[in-house]
Amino acid sequence: MKARTLAESFRFAFEGVRQALRTERNLRIHTAAAAAVLALAAWLRVPAPGVALLVLAIGLVMTAELFNTALEAAVDLSSPAYHPLAAVAKNVAAAAVLTAAAVSVAVGYIVFRDYLPPATAAAVGAGLALTPRALPGGHRTRRVTDVTNDGTEQKIDIDVEQLLEEARAVRERAYVPYSRFKVGAALLTKSGRVFAGCNFENASLGATICAERAAAGAAISAGQREWVALAVVADYPEPVPPCGICRQVLAEFAPDMPVVMANLAGERRTMTVRELLPGVFSLPGGGDG
């Protein structure tokens, strides 16, 4: 048999796709579902890495389906009458499609969970046996120590995991219809209380308040000005850094406070406010700085 030219190979491949689409109801359903998922992702403005994962999952299912179709045809050709081995071949090929479909449902959940109402996301996550907010690490007892307050060296244990958990939880309440960028912050004060804050946007975009300042406002309103540690969590490529305005606000009260920055992937980084904001602006009369 003569080797196919490149052009012929492409022609045969496209013919195969056309044939599969015409004869296979499943593939038509998959194609429609894929289009719907991608349209939804575009409408929700899902970031590029999420869309790439969706495309990969869709490709996985389509490829499995095409192989399944090809295998069914080959089995029918070689074994027109019933044969147990033919049944095994077809069933296993169908199982491959099912596996690909299950994987793509899990990928879809992970990509879209932040856009679902929290209760729905948790229910779907439980159904998929995925922990909605699972962060790798597992060192729940790690603590930051040696925090300086009022010029005296103090040893205060900080349960970083607990603080991050509070920040992750409050992040779900963020009001972010414009940016879809949810941030949660949890501020631990010297008295041991934790003040949580989420970001909230406004149609007048400049009126937007960051999570860090929302948490700071809650603490100040409760008379808690001595801050020990801050955790900030967002869905960000790296541990999310506070913006410049928030750094300035934090520096007014706690320039030596450690800020634990984290993302949903579990990456984290700790810096003091002073490290985040060298050359801080201050006026005489302020508390510190």
Ligand SMILES: [Zn+2]
């Ligand atoms: Zn900010």
